[in-house]
Amino acid sequence: MDALQSVGLRVDSGLIALNSYENRVYQFLDEDKKRYVVKFYRPERWSPEQILEEHELSLELDAAEIPVVPPLRIDGSTLLAHQGFRYAVFPSVGGRQFEQDNDEQLEWVGRFIGRIHRSNGEKCFRFRPTIALEEYLYEPRRELELSTLITGKQKAAFLNAVDLLIAEVKLHWNEDWRPLRLHGDLHASNILWRDGPMFVDLDDARNGPAVQDLWMLLNGDRNEQQYQLSILLDAYSEFMDFNPRELALIEPLRAMRMIYYLAWVSRRWGDPAFPHSFPWMLDTGFWEQQISIFTEQVKLLREPPLQLMPSY
Numbered sequence: 115m116d117a118l119q120s121v122g123l124r125v126d127s128g129l130i131a132l133n134s135y136e137n138r139v140y141q142f143l144d145e146d147k148k149r150y151v152v153k154f155y156r157p158e159r160w161s162p163e164q165i166l167e168e169h170e171l172s173l174e175l176d177a178a179e180i181p182v183v184p185p186l187r188i189d190g191s192t193l194l195a196h197q198g199f200r201y202a203v204f205p206s207v208g209g210r211q212f213e214q215d216n217d218e219q220l221e222w223v224g225r226f227i228g229r230i231h232r233s234n235g236e237k238c239f240r241f242r243p244t245i246a247l248e249e250y251l252y253e254p255r256r257e258l259e260l261s262t263l264i265t266g267k268q269k270a271a272f273l274n275a276v277d278l279l280i281a282e283v284k285l286h287w288n289e290d291w292r293p294l295r296l297h298g299d300l301h302a303s304n305i306l307w308r309d310g311p312m313f314v315d316l317d318d319a320r321n322g323p324a325v326q327d328l329w330m331l332l333n334g335d336r337n338e339q340q341y342q343l344s345i346l347l348d349a350y351s352e353f354m355d356f357n358p359r360e361l362a363l364i365e366p367l368r369a370m371r372m373i374y375y376l377a378w379v380s381r382r383w384g385d386p387a388f389p390h391s392f393p394w395m396l397d398t399g400f401w402e403q404q405i406s407i408f409t410e411q412v413k414l415l416r417e418p419p420l421q422l423m424p425s426y
Contacts, residue, residue: 117196149206163241178233181312209306224349232354234295245322250370254377261380275408291323301330325360344423362419
């Protein structure tokens with residue numbers, strides 16, 4: 115509240131904590147009954163240059179009439195600071211949950227992802243990372259080896275499963291793609307529905323292949339995913355060409371996210387919010403389940419990738 119008051123925003127409602135593990139995010143009403151969201155960035159996660167690149171992307175997309183929520187400029191800057199903490203203020207927007215199994219909504223989303231990628235053009239982030247094996251496999255592997263959440267013989271079995279999965283991903287990973295500035299974490303929970311999609315939370319924006327912003331919207335068995343993919347790409351291709359060779363990256367990217375996620379929780383375990391939110395990570399049964407999931411993912415990696423429908 116002191117930080118907000120220092121830039122002329124007086125909190126009239128108290129602060130309502132919103133669901134965010136990485137940062138600290140609060141909703142509030144000011145004295146004029148306008149609703150805002152303030153995001154305090156986790157120290158040392160992103161540099162100021164990296165945060166400003168996220169802000170620049172959202173402002174560019176908003177200027178291109180793509181439905182995102184850019185931060186407000188206050189005293190000429192979108193990135194503010196108070197007592198060593200960096201933060202940004204956003205207008206608060208509401209909306210319904212995006213219905214992932216709604217074909218019409220999925221088509222709308224595919225069309226806007228195509229517009230996002232076209233709007234991003236040839237420009238890449240200078241300071242934000244590019245999706246690669248080091249960040250998503252090798253660094254997480256080192257973190258998991260040091261983790262105190264897994265112990266004894268179970269850790270050895272788990273790390274063996276991780277190593278087998280990493281080896282399989284390496285066989286199928288390729289860099290035959292043109293890097294784009296991506297949303298980076300485009301799953302259903304980061305899409306609101308307000309007479310159309312509204313894309314939120316660009317905190318994980320980075321360079322990478324276009325398919326990274328598509329594959330997390332696929333769910334169900336292979337036939338269901340193939341059907342959803344055809345809807346997404348048919349709409350996407352109205353605005354942006356898609357490289358079909360990127361389809362071979364879907365299962366590698368899924369595997370990378372699995373390993374990265376577990377290491378992310380382990381890395382943040384000293385934050386009291388994490389043991390409270392992920393108590394099952396202390397159960398031996400959870401890690402046995404991960405071994406089974408990794409083993410199954412190796413099998414999926416060995417299957418032929420999803421394909422473009424014949425019309426392509």
